[in-house]
Amino acid sequence: MTREEYDLALNALSTEYDKKRKDIIKEYAFTNNPHKIGDKVTDHVATLEIKSIHAYANSGGIPSCFYRGIQYNKDGKVSKKQDHTVVYQFNIGK
Numbered sequence: 001m002t003r004e005e006y007d008l009a010l011n012a013l014s015t016e017y018d019k020k021r022k023d024i025i026k027e028y029a030f031t032n033n034p035h036k037i038g039d040k041v042t043d044h045v046a047t048l049e050i051k052s053i054h055a056y057a058n059s060g061g062i063p064s065c066f067y068r069g070i071q072y073n074k075d076g077k078v079s080k081k082q083d084h085t086v087v088y089q090f091n092i093g094k
Helices: 003-031
Strands: 040-042 045-059 063-072 085-086
Touching: 003 045, 003 063
Parallel strands: none
Antiparallel strands: 040 045, 045 063, 063 085
């Protein structure tokens, strides 16, 4: 085995590992996700109607979801300032 073959084999293994790790993170996060598209969720920053759901592994290492969608004001009306606000699953209800 040459040095180039060695490097290629390690890179291929690393790529395969990363893909499988992401698949497991996504599966765990979506399996333990209590919300669906169209739900309204609130955290300590914003209230939004979920338009998309994404998975990630937080700093604690436990995968969970975060949500993107239409932001609402405290009075229940759609906010004029539509920031790219996200609500994290672990912040809901805090």
